[in-house]
Amino acid sequence: MKKTALTFLLLLLLYIGVLFYPNPLFSHSYVYNNYRVYSDRAIPKEIENILDDVESRISKSELYDTKDKHNIFICNSSWRFMLFARSNAPGGIVNFIAPNVFIRESDIKKNKIIKEKPIYSPKIRTLAYYMAHEITHVMQQKISQLMPLKSPKYIVEGYADYIGKLPNFEYEQYLEDYKNHTKFMDIKSGMYNRYHLLIAHLMQKRGMSYKEVVEQGMSMEEVEHDIMLALKKY
Numbered sequence: 001m002k003k004t005a006l007t008f009l010l011l012l013l014l015y016i017g018v019l020f021y022p023n024p025l026f027s028h029s030y031v032y033n034n035y036r037v038y039s040d041r042a043i044p045k046e047i048e049n050i051l052d053d054v055e056s057r058i059s060k061s062e063l064y065d066t067k068d069k070h071n072i073f074i075c076n077s078s079w080r081f082m083l084f085a086r087s088n089a090p091g092g093i094v095n096f097i098a099p100n101v102f103i104r105e106s107d108i109k110k111n112k113i114i115k116e117k118p119i120y121s122p123k124i125r126t127l128a129y130y131m132a133h134e135i136t137h138v139m140q141q142k143i144s145q146l147m148p149l150k151s152p153k154y155i156v157e158g159y160a161d162y163i164g165k166l167p168n169f170e171y172e173q174y175l176e177d178y179k180n181h182t183k184f185m186d187i188k189s190g191m192y193n194r195y196h197l198l199i200a201h202l203m204q205k206r207g208m209s210y211k212e213v214v215e216q217g218m219s220m221e222e223v224e225h226d227i228m229l230a231l232k233k234y
Contacts, residue, residue, distance in 0.1 A: 019098045022073055025080060039074040046109050053128040057166045062210055063139035070135055076105045091130045094137040096148050101134040120191055124168045133164030143214055154220050158195030159210055171200050179231055198223045
C-alpha cells in the first residue's frame, strides 16, 4: 500500500512538473514580442499576424499589462493535448496551477484550430480567439489563482469569451438571441454566449469594472433577472 501511494505521489509530482515546464515535449519555438510559442510542428511566420491580433484583443482588458509575457503551447499530437487538457473536447486550456496556455491541433496559416466535431462560429472563434481566451484566464490569476474554483463559471468563462471575441460582439444581437432562446444561448451547446452576455451586461450596461464583478460575485440568476428587467424596456 505504501509503495502504491509513493508511486502515485511521484507520478503526481512529475505531472505537476510537466505542467510548469512542458518545453522538452515541444521541438519548435517562435519568439515574438512578449510571446513565446511552442509546437510539435514547425511554426510558420504567419504566427506573427495571429499574435498581433491576440495582443489587440487582450490589451482591451483591465487586467492587461505590457510587461506580461505569455507561453503558448500548440499540441498538434492528440496525446500531447490530452496530457495537458485531460480531455479532447476544448479548443484550449490553462491549468490554474501554472500560467501556460495549451492549444489543440491548429492550422496557423489559416488561423484556425482543428477539431473532429464542427466548430460553431469558426469565423469568430479563430485561433487568435482561442489564444486570447486562454490568455485572459492567465490574466485572471492576478485576481486569484483559485478563481476557477471560487467564482461562478459565468464570471470566469464569460469574461474570457468577452475579451477573446473582441471586436466581434454586439450586445443587442446577443440580447435578441437571449430573448429568442437561440441554441447558442444554451450552455449545453458548448458556447459561452450566455455567460458572455451576462458579463457584457454588467460591464457595458451597469458600468462595472471586471474586478467589481468578481468582488460582488452575483449569481447567474441575479444577473439574468436584471437582464429580464432590461428586456421589458427593450
